[in-house]
Each structure stands twice: as structure tokens, then as C-alpha cells.
Amino acid sequence: TTKAFRFPNIPPGTVLIPSQKHSVETHDRKTCQRVGLPCTPGFALTDFKSQGKNLENVILGLYGRADRRQDGTWDKCEFTCLYVQLSRCKTLQGIQLLKPVSVGDFVAIGPGQGMVEAISKLDVLSRQTISRWKQAHPEER
Structure with a gap:
């Protein structure tokens, strides 16, 4: 990258990719040349848009939805987003991370408060439904 160098009109951190020339011989023994960048498009x-897809290689940024906190640190990734991102790639070898992650990053991730409250509410509703059904159908116990 250009991080340690200064080039006019090129921002620091720019990755310089030199062009390459490729020659191919045609069926009538003529040579065809092409100059291009050695890059794969x-x-x-987003994790939402990637659901249901299987990809060979992925580069993941396992951080939260906000760009950055005031102190410059990244938000933690929600556990559902983490699952979706990590499960899109067919192999572990096909996953590259934009920034290092630690075991603590994964252990600290759990359902958000809204999800915890929704699960608790569903649990209460489930118990109420079962109780009402048992009262309405005592012969089916």
C-alpha cells in the first residue's frame, strides 16, 4: 500500500496494482494481446442480502451496524448477523476477516435485549396457551 509513501494525488493506504499484458495465439497463428488488471471482480x-447464498470465498467485517463508536472502537456484531455471515461460506478456508477477532468477541455476543424480552413473552404465552387447552380438554390428558 501507499501508507508509508507519498504520491501526488493518490491517497495514503491506496493499493497499487500494476497492469499485466497477456498474449493469446489465435487459430490462424496471429497473436492477440490484452492489457488489464490482475484482479477478480x-x-x-449485507448479511441480510446474503441469506440463502453459498459462496466460495468471503471477506467478513464482523462488527455491528453502526460505523464506529465515539471512542473509535467497533460495535459488537449481533449474534444473528454473526451466524448469517459465518455460514455463507462453503468452507472455513474460504473465510477472511477484515480485522482480528478474539474468543472474547464470540463469547460476549448474545441475543439483544429486545430478543430476550420477545422470547420471554413467547414463553409466557406458550404456558398460558397450554394451560387453557388443558382446562378446555380435561379428557385428553
Whole structure:
């Protein structure tokens, strides 16, 4: 990258990719040349948009939805987003991370408060439904 160098009109951190020339001989023994960048085109997807896809290689940023906190640190990734991102790639070898993660990053991730409250509410509703059904159908116990 250009991080340690200064080039006019090129921002620091720019990755310089030199072009390459490729020659191919045609069926009538003529040579065809092409000059291009040695890159494979890629694309970016959100975790939501990637659901249901199986990808050979992925580069993941396992951080939260906000860009950054006031102190410059990244938010933690929600556990559902983490699952979706990590499960899109067919192999572990096909996953690359934009930043290192620690075991603590994974252990600290859990359902958000809204999810915990929703699960608790569903648990209460489930118990109430079962209780009402048993009262309405005592012969089916």
C-alpha cells in the first residue's frame, strides 16, 4: 500500500496494482494481446442480502451496524448477523476477516435485549396457551 509513501494525488493506504499484458495465439497463428488488471471482480452484500447464498470465498467485517463508536472502537456484531455471515461460506478456508477477532468477541455476543424480552413473552404465552387447552380438554390428558 501507499501508507508509508507519498504520491501526488493518490491517497495514503491506496493499493497499487500494476497492469499485466497477456498474449493469446489465435487459430490462424496471429497473436492477440490484452492489457488489464490482475484482479477478480467482487461484490459487497449485507448479511441480510446474503441469506440463502453459498459462496466460495468471503471477506467478513464482523462488527455491528453502526460505523464506529465515539471512542473509535467497533460495535459488537449481533449474534444473528454473526451466524448469517459465518455460514455463507462453503468452507472455513474460504473465510477472511477484515480485522482480528478474539474468543472474547464470540463469547460476549448474545441475543439483544429486545430478543430476550420477545422470547420471554413467547414463553409466557406458550404456558398460558397450554394451560387453557388443558382446562378446555380435561379428557385428553
